Amino acid sequence: MSDSMYVPVMLKCNGRLCLLVGGGAVAERKAAALLDAGASVHIVSPQLKSGQLRRLADEGAVRWTSRAYEPGDLQGAFLVYAATDDDALNKTIALEADRLGIWVNVASDGEAGSFISPAVMRRGRLTLAVATSGAGPAAAVRIRQQLEEQFGRDYEEYLDILYSMRSAIKAQVESAETRKRLLDRLYRLDILGDIRRGGYESWNTEKIKLWIENNQEE
Ligand SMILES: C[C@@]1(CC(=O)O)C2=NC(=C\c3[nH]c(c(CCC(=O)O)c3CC(=O)O)Cc3[nH]c(c(CC(=O)O)c3CCC(=O)O)/C=C3\N/C(=C\2)[C@@H](CCC(=O)O)[C@]3(C)CC(=O)O)/[C@H]1CCC(=O)O
Numbered sequence: 472m473s474d475s476m477y478v479p480v481m482l483k484c485n486g487r488l489c490l491l492v493g494g495g496a497v498a499e500r501k502a503a504a505l506l507d508a509g510a511s512v513h514i515v516s517p518q519l520k521s522g523q524l525r526r527l528a529d530e531g532a533v534r535w536t537s538r539a540y541e542p543g544d545l546q547g548a549f550l551v552y553a554a555t556d557d558d559a560l561n562k563t564i565a566l567e568a569d570r571l572g573i574w575v576n577v578a579s580d581g582e583a584g585s586f587i588s589p590a591v592m593r594r595g596r597l598t599l600a601v602a603t604s605g606a607g608p609a610a611a612v613r614i615r616q617q618l619e620e621q622f623g624r625d626y627e628e629y630l631d632i633l634y635s636m637r638s639a640i641k642a643q644v645e646s647a648e649t650r651k652r653l654l655d656r657l658y659r660l661d662i663l664g665d666i667r668r669g670g671y672e673s674w675n676t677e678k679i680k681l682w683i684e685n686n687q688e689e
């Protein structure tokens with residue numbers, strides 16, 4: 472067991488209340504990630520130093536409480552980010568969150584929180600997340616940039632196709648054994664290669680249904 476060993480998870484934050492304490496550059500980055508995921512974002516900070524956060528607050532995309540943090544502000548939150556420039560306050564928020572069983576991220580001292588944010592790259596349904604467990608976020612950024620070159624836009628279409636096919640298999644086939652056989656065959660199709668060669672013709676519901684019917688036998 473190690474202090475630097477984190478368990479990676481993918482959290483569904485859609486519609487959930489996430490609290491950001493602080494309104495600077497770090498809060499701006501975390502807010503963008505939360506809003507992309509459909510979270511309901513509440514910011515407590517006397518000032519919004521980030522212009523982007525001021526715009527979001529003006530538009531009503533985030534709720535802003537314009538004052539210093541007070542104990543109890545994190546009641547009801549699913550996640551909390553302690554992102555002020557007051558290191559001692561960030562740690563106090565982390566202790567309070569721990570007491571309430573709320574996951575907390577500490578921007579000024581990652582190890583004081585219960586989760587850290589990785590550098591993220593997305594291609595539609597594909598998410599690649601890189602974390603260095605606090606060794607060097609800038610290194611995580613560089614690795615993310617390398618992955619961006621390696622994993623192109625074609626993965627977006629590829630995963631949408633896989634999603635439709637796998638959903639249809641789950642809905643149409645009752646036997647777990649047959650489902651497994653179909654999924655094995657599905658993953659062996661060179662859909663990604665076809666997309667890259669420009670030779671992929673999208674499958675409609677009828678074609679997917681037929682493929683499922685014709686590929687059930689051993
Ligand atoms: C990946 C990313 C995600 C995100 O924030 O969304 C992220 N930091 C990013 C950028 C970045 N942060 C810093 C620099 C300056 C260079 C440098 O210091 O190295 C750069 C580079 C830049 O700006 O390009 C400074 C910094 N960061 C932390 C501390 C305090 C400490 O060391 O504990 C200090 C020193 C502050 C000071 O000195 O005052 C702490 C954390 N930063 C983390 C994540 C977590 C660890 C993740 C991991 O280990 O991989 C952790 C522990 C907590 C957390 O924030 O979750 C995002 C890139 C997003 C992207 O572009 O993809």
Ligand SMILES: NC(=O)c1ccc[n+]([C@@H]2O[C@H](COP(=O)([O-])OP(=O)(O)OC[C@H]3O[C@@H](n4cnc5c(N)ncnc54)[C@H](O)[C@@H]3O)[C@@H](O)[C@H]2O)c1
Binds near residue numbers: 538557560
């Ligand atoms: N995790 C990271 O990726 C990362 C990157 C750079 C810096 N940092 C650390 O994170 C901290 C924040 O960085 P930043 O660039 O966003 O700072 P910043 O100075 O731009 O913003 C700090 C914000 O905290 C607010 N604040 C201050 N006291 C508060 C209080 N009592 N209650 C609520 N809000 C309060 C300020 O009004 C301001 O909006 C830095 O001190 C640094 O240690 C972390």
